[in-house]
Amino acid sequence: MTEERARRRARLASGERGVLVEPAADALTLYAVFTGVPFAVAAYCLTVQRAELGAVGLTFLLVGFAAGVPLALLIGERRRAATLVTEIRATHPLGPDCHPVRTGLNEPGRAPGHPWDTTPPRDAVVSVQDGTLQLRAENGDALDIPFTDILGVLLLPAGRGRAAADLHLHSGEAIELRTTRIRPLGVTLSEAGVRVLFEEVSV
Known part of the structure; x- marks a missing residue:
């Protein structure tokens, strides 16, 4: 040792x-919020207020994509973990x-x-x-x-x-x-x- x-x-x-x-707040939920909010702001700026806030919308769009990377990685990891649990449960109580x-x-x-x-x-x-x-x-x-x-x-x-x-x-x-x-x-x-x-x- x-x-x-x-x-x-x-x-x-x-x-x-x-x-x-x-228990603590689920990281998947937090990442989803951090990803969804920038995309929502970007959608508003690029559609409703495109003339005045177009540049702001593009900025939030980039922020949303950046925040989405860890979310995608986390989702992939959760899926692999669920597959592992399912496979082992099939042979072990x-x-x-x-x-x-x-x-x-x-x-x-x-x-x-x-x-x-x-x-x-x-x-x-x-x-x-x-x-x-x-x-x-x-x-x-x-x-x-x-x-x-x-x-x-x-x-x-x-x-x-x-x-x-x-x-x-x-x-x-x-x-x-x-x-x-x-x-x-x-x-x-x-x-x-x-x-x-x-x-x-x-x-």
Whole structure:
């Protein structure tokens, strides 16, 4: 385990109380608003007030296109995630809330790493059901972790890289679950009774 992850584990092993993660506004809705408003202003300027506000309309049109790029990327990512969940659900019984994640390619450090943490990167789905955290990979691998085996989860907001949930077990092993939707995953875990903490990430 690396020094940084050892520090996270020490924090989880302390008496710090876990938090109940609250849902946040959906990023897709926010991006849609930021994209739709400039297009609406552009449409007005270029049709109703074209003579007086034509240049303004063109400016807002460009702003709308620029704001639409992350929206298009987000929609594409959501579709890929939904496809992954559908494919894995077809072969594995899962809980009601499923979260696409990516695992693997972490350094084991001084202590042996968990196989799901040190193998080559792969897409997987996280779910909780009947007091168990379920991990199901696209290649068919499956892992069930009883809540009693979990020391806690540290949520790492996106800083220098992709956001992740660092899952630590009482055995000393850890599994990093990388995801772009860290808060929904945190909501599911904390509401199910898993101890969850946030870590501030400096950019």
